[in-house]
Amino acid sequence: EVQLVExxxxxxxxxxxxxxSCTASGFTFGDYxxxxxxxxxxxxxxxxxxxxxxxxGGAIEHxxxxxxxxxxxxxxxxxxxxxxxxxxxxxxxxxxxxxxxTPHLGASDCWGQGTLVTVTS
Amino acid sequence: xIVLTQxxxxxxxxxxxxxxxSCRASHSVDSRYxxxxxxxxxxxxxxxxxxxxxRATGIPARFSGSGSGTDFTLTISSLExxxxxxxxxxQRINRGTFGQGTKVEIK
Numbered sequence: 001e002v003q004l005v006e007x008x009x010x011x012x013x014x015x016x017x018x019x020x021s022c023t024a025s026g027f028t029f030g031d032y033x034x035x036x037x038x039x040x041x042x043x044x045x046x047x048x049x050x051x052x053x054x055x056x057g058g059a060i061e062h063x064x065x066x067x068x069x070x071x072x073x074x075x076x077x078x079x080x081x082x083x084x085x086x087x088x089x090x091x092x093x094x095x096x097x098x099x100x101x102t103p104h105l106g107a108s109d110c111w112g113q114g115t116l117v118t119v120t121s
Numbered sequence: 122x123i124v125l126t127q128x129x130x131x132x133x134x135x136x137x138x139x140x141x142x143s144c145r146a147s148h149s150v151d152s153r154y155x156x157x158x159x160x161x162x163x164x165x166x167x168x169x170x171x172x173x174x175x176r177a178t179g180i181p182a183r184f185s186g187s188g189s190g191t192d193f194t195l196t197i198s199s200l201e202x203x204x205x206x207x208x209x210x211x212q213r214i215n216r217g218t219f220g221q222g223t224k225v226e227i228k
Contacts, residue, residue, distance in 0.1 A: 035217070037166075045158075045166065045209050047217030061216055064122060097165055106213025107156040107171035109178075114165055 002026040002110050004098045009115030012088055020083040020115060022098030029079035030055055033101040035108060036072060036083045038117075040094040048072075050101060051081065066092075088119045123148050123212050127220035133228040140197040142223045144210035149190045154214040157186055157195045160222075161206045169208075170195065200225070 008020040022034065035050035049062035051072045060072055071084040081098060095116050099108035124147040134140055144155075152173035158166040168177040170186035173193055183198040197204055205227050210220040 037219075044207075044222045045160075045211075045219040047211070047219060050217065063216060101213075102171060105156075105171055106154050106217065107168055107177075107211075108158070108166075109168045109171070111165040111167065 002100070004100065004110060004112035006096060006098050006112045006115035009096065009117045011118045011120065013121055014089055014119055016088055017084070017086045018088060018117060020085070020096055020098075020117070022081040022083075022112060024079045024081070024100070027100070030076040032103060033106070034072075034074060034081040035099045035101050036081075037097045037099055037108070037111075038092075038094045039097070039114075040091070043094070046094075048083065048096070050106075053103075056103065085117070088117075090119045093117060093119050123150060123215045123218055125210055125212060125218055125220035127208075127210060127223045129223060130221070131224045131226060133226050134200055135228045136200050136202055138200050140195075140200055140204070140225055142195040142197075142208055142225075144188075144193040144195070144220050146191045146193070146212060148215075150193075150212045151214050152189050152193075154212055155186075155188070155193050156211045156213070158209045158211065159204075159206050160209065166209065197225075 033052045036048040052059040069087045074081045095114040097114045098112040100110040128143045155173040157170040160166040174186045207222045
């Protein structure tokens with residue numbers, strides 16, 4: 001069974017850092033691009049960024065709204081994707097989802113259950 | 122950045138009725154990179170349609186997608202009780218953006 005499990009969320013003060021992890025199982029992790037999507041409380045979905053598999057060049061893209069503070073990475077040997085979030089702001093509060101993307105098309109065909117990040121003083 | 126505008130914001134329909142959801146892009150989107158998702162309360166979203174018109178694995182035939190360029194449509198031919206949810210379109214040709222969502226609610 002394909003499964004994605006996010007971890008690392010929690011309560012954090014503005015200006016601090018947090019690293020989210022997404023542990024994958026049930027598929028060949030290195031064959032797939034991975035992305036992060038977030039959702040503020042009661043709001044819609046916001047694409048955060050993605051990382052292509054090493055086999056397809058390992059390209060990384062981030063949304064313009066976070067590209068100076070967030071960094072996506074991956075460890076194919078451990079089947080884990082990461083989202084490093086620095087200089088956190090209250091508006092970064094929300095549920096962060098890890099997704100598996102279909103190669104070459106970008107559609108997210110598998111989603112984790114999400115991890116809640118709350119940025120507050 | 123490509124902006125996706127979904128309409129209407131809310132659609133009030135009864136079970137058995139047809140639902141037509143619109144997604145309009147600020148710039149032309151290669152249809153290969155247009156997807157639709159369904160999200161129910163308290164759950165993660167799930168993929169419905171990719172490539173503008175290809176149903177994802179296990180998605181019932183009552184869901185269909187169409188469109189090209191800047192105008193895309195998700196149609197649910199006959200609403201089942203489990204279809205009342207929020208629907209999002211997404212483009213992945215230029216970074217990635219989602220529409221703001223359409224809530225399909227029971228009338």
